[in-house]
Amino acid sequence: MGQILFTLFAFLTVIAAVGVVLNKNAVNAAMCFLLSLVGVAGLFVQLDAYLLAFVLLLVYAGAVVALFLFIIMLLDTQGGSPRRYSPVTIGASVAALALMLTGLGALLTRDRLVAPAIGSADGVGAALKPYAYQLFTTYLLPVQVMGFLLLVAMLGVIVLSRRLTNGEDSQ
Numbered sequence: 001m002g003q004i005l006f007t008l009f010a011f012l013t014v015i016a017a018v019g020v021v022l023n024k025n026a027v028n029a030a031m032c033f034l035l036s037l038v039g040v041a042g043l044f045v046q047l048d049a050y051l052l053a054f055v056l057l058l059v060y061a062g063a064v065v066a067l068f069l070f071i072i073m074l075l076d077t078q079g080g081s082p083r084r085y086s087p088v089t090i091g092a093s094v095a096a097l098a099l100m101l102t103g104l105g106a107l108l109t110r111d112r113l114v115a116p117a118i119g120s121a122d123g124v125g126a127a128l129k130p131y132a133y134q135l136f137t138t139y140l141l142p143v144q145v146m147g148f149l150l151l152v153a154m155l156g157v158i159v160l161s162r163r164l165t166n167g168e169d170s171q
Contacts (some may be wrong), residue, residue, distance in 0.1 A: 005042070005046060006031045006043070009040075009043045009046065010039070010043065010126045011037075012035065012038070012039035013040055016035035016036035016039060017032075017036045019032035019035070019036075020033045020036060027069065027072055027073065030065060031145065032070075034065045035064060037056060037057070037060050037061045039131070040056060040063065041053040041056045041057050067150075067154060071154070071157050071161075074157070074158060074161050075157075105171045
């Protein structure tokens, strides 16, 4: 059953990620991104990383994707005609394809390689209390600063995307 769920979540993640890249409509691409994040959260649940799955859904799917959708809808973007690809883009695409084929080759030859023996190790950092203590003491200021920067960025996008009426001056 675990292998079937892994295959379904992996397939959902890959198909949704391809939908993000290939969609011309920005809202549909953001929704595919949300679906891809749900697939990754499902993979985290299968790895028994429930905290990571919850944080991924709460922070990224709940906040970042919602912010993307609001900004996309506020900007009222439309899918345009496809652009011509530059040589840098083509080179990066070829390099990404080569890396993907190398990874697939390594995956196919995985059973032929001898895996090293894994010793039993204690779970270091398995409790959440030290993480929470560090987050709310040592790293509280950086987290608050990042939240403030995200707020300023969102307000900047709103101000920049505001359409001027006839009576307003474009200074």
